[in-house]
Amino acid sequence: MSEPEVGATCSAEDGCITCGDVAVVLTVTSVADADAVCTDEQGRQETVATELVGDVRPGDRLLVHAGVAIERLTAVPTGG
């Protein structure tokens, strides 16, 4: 599956997760250059830019905000 549809996770009606400073934990499933295809707990996929967290490998867990990984997780993950 490709990237989520533009605006698919950002809604003027239900609140915008990016404006809300929400970051989500995703797991890397495959890597292509600086992008990684990641999945969440429900199996939804998203393409994530990884330049800010260094090299990633399938199985790595990333904290993602606005389509960009801002941290790599080593401990127990959670949303928030």
Next chain:
Amino acid sequence: MRFVDEFRDPELAEVLGRQITSLCEPGRHYKIMEVCGGHTHTIYRYGVQDHLPENIELVHGPGCPVCVIPMGRVDDGIAIAERDGVILTCFGDMMRVPGGRGSFLEANARGADIRMVYSPLDALRIARDNPDREVVFYAIGFETTAPSTALTILRAAKEGIENFSVFCSHVTIIPAIKAILDSPDLRLDAFIGPGHVSTVIGCRPYEWIPRDFGMPLVCAGFEPLDLLQSVYMIMKQFSEGRAEVENQYSRVVAYDGNPVALRVLADVFALRPFFEWRGLGSIAHSALQLSPRYAQYDAELRYELPGVRVADPKACQCGEVLKGVLKPWECKVFGTACTPETPIGTCMVSSEGACAAYYNYGQYAKQRLNLEVLR
């Protein structure tokens, strides 16, 4: 849900609430400000305040990126979008923020092409797909979001995409906290520090707060138990006579933040001498603009803009709410003239705005309280 239920366990919340109560000094009132709008949302959604004793008051701060955008900058965005051939892109909540000439949604109704995006990288993709159009990203957010804008500009430069630019209203959290501490009409005892901003900047930039003001600050996660544990850690500091920066959200936040993200921010952005915050006024060095190296991507240099300061509506008391001086329901127009459907002030727009969060979840909490009284 895996990994999340543990942080929402009501029995653990009861235990933490009792431990917090046992640490309270009799007769003392504690005011703790959560800086981040995400925390405000969690507090109202899960009724976190219900687990705290009456003498611990949670005060809501200015950490909603939509709520602090002044009306004049909304008008600047509309002026860009009304130019021939321009596609303006922004995050979802920004669409409904009222400016002096209405909101982005209303501008769309008049014929502008303003599109919601989830990521600035989506805006860059729109630029790539529409080489005959000018695509502008309306960037808002604190240090959590600024790295994604910076990375997008770096990718645009690398790919040589010329029909893309950024209207930058990114703000920084530390000067806002300083402005609040300098405010004469608010007395605080401690801070709950923003979790995801701290993922980027780390905990070190807050160390002046306990050092200069003698106040504890605990960086917190976004689940209800994260917040209760943070209040417990703050109360523990009070009971032991300490004032320190502590990190409750250590499963995500490194004490020194993300050094790569900080380097990218320093490369792409420069500090503005001043920036106007809605309700807080003009604050020195509190916002980011594109550094001269990336001037070609700066929409403020590319387009002629009104750049006019527009006064907030007289009835709106967002400024006092953003500083934690007023509770949302104490505003004159809360829930009557100002609702999430027809917001007058920005705090009623984003679900992380204190007014919208209280409007959406406050009634529920009140009803639950009434039920408990009846039992």
